[in-house]
Amino acid sequence: MTRKRTSICDNLKSSTTATCGKNGEPGGVHSCFVLIAIAALACAGCQTKWPPLPYPPGPHTAVRLSPGDTIKIAFAENADLDQTQKIRRDGKVSLPLIGEVQAAGKRIMDFQNQLIGSYDQHLDNPDVLVTLENSPATVIVSGFAGNPGKVEFDRPTTVYQAIMQSGGVSDYGSLKNIHLTRIIHGVQRTESLNLKPSIRGQPVQPEYVQDGDVIYIGRSLF
Numbered sequence: 001m002t003r004k005r006t007s008i009c010d011n012l013k014s015s016t017t018a019t020c021g022k023n024g025e026p027g028g029v030h031s032c033f034v035l036i037a038i039a040a041l042a043c044a045g046c047q048t049k050w051p052p053l054p055y056p057p058g059p060h061t062a063v064r065l066s067p068g069d070t071i072k073i074a075f076a077e078n079a080d081l082d083q084t085q086k087i088r089r090d091g092k093v094s095l096p097l098i099g100e101v102q103a104a105g106k107r108i109m110d111f112q113n114q115l116i117g118s119y120d121q122h123l124d125n126p127d128v129l130v131t132l133e134n135s136p137a138t139v140i141v142s143g144f145a146g147n148p149g150k151v152e153f154d155r156p157t158t159v160y161q162a163i164m165q166s167g168g169v170s171d172y173g174s175l176k177n178i179h180l181t182r183i184i185h186g187v188q189r190t191e192s193l194n195l196k197p198s199i200r201g202q203p204v205q206p207e208y209v210q211d212g213d214v215i216y217i218g219r220s221l222f
Contacts, residue, residue: 050192053182057208059156062107063132066211067091070134071103073115076127084133097122108132139209141166143217144173158206160198162215169217175199177218182210 065071065087073083073095085093091104098118103111112130119126139151139162146167153162159180169175178193197204209215 050179050190053180053189053191054184057156057210059208061156061208061210063135065103065106065108065111065132066135066137067104068136069104069132071108072131072133074129074131075119075123076129077125078123135211137211139211139213139215141215141217143215144170144219145217146170153209157209159193159209159215160195160206162209163195163217172219173217174220175217177220179216179218180207180209181214181216183212 067087067089070084070086071093073085075081081096083093083095085095087093087103091102092100093103094100095115098115101115101118106114108130112128115128115130116126119128135154137153139153139157140149141151141162142148145163146169148166151157151162151165159178163169163175163178175195175198178195179190180193181188181190183189193207195204
């Protein structure tokens with residue numbers, strides 16, 4: 001595919017050079033500019049596409065706690081200690097008897113087991129139940145969207161669904177020119193997506209979003 005696109009670009013450049021060389025002919029200069037514009041648009045599609053992002057989330061990906069999440073902690077035999085708290089920006093919550101505990105970045109079950117171990121030396125029955133009450137997960141959809149902005153979700157959501165929640169693609173946008181940006185291990189990375197088959201009803205492997213993703217809808221070249 002890359003070789004074919006390169007060939008097309010080379011042919012367009014050759015044609016442009018040939019036409020631009022005919023300066024003596026009427027309209028030659030005008031034709032030159034027209035061909036240059038067409039060649040630029042066509043070759044824009046010859047750019048290398050970004051590869052898929054590593055560690056893609058799926059419909060059953062375990063939820064990890066994040067700052068801003070509201071969690072409820074219920075004690076088996078000490079209801080007076082029950083807590084409902086929002087995880088602070090530093091990722092911590094302050095709990096009775098044990099003080100500040102890091103919650104962000106951990107799976108709910110792992111955090112629950114950690115609390116049971118921490119309360120083991122303070123309570124006769126340290127069993128606790130941790131539940132996620134509210135998780136303001138968001139994705140930003142920008143570019144040529146019908147209604148660009150922030151999309152909130154509380155269940156597994158695909159890139160296609162997020163775009164549709166933002167009003168779909170505008171008249172000047174293209175589902176073949178989608179960029180998904182995600183922060184992975186502290187590094188911002190981007191991949192290119194072609195969602196055109198989805199709107200045509202073709203079976204495709206869905207791409208799921210996660211909290212903090214940015215979806216950019218690029219302009220349609222033609």
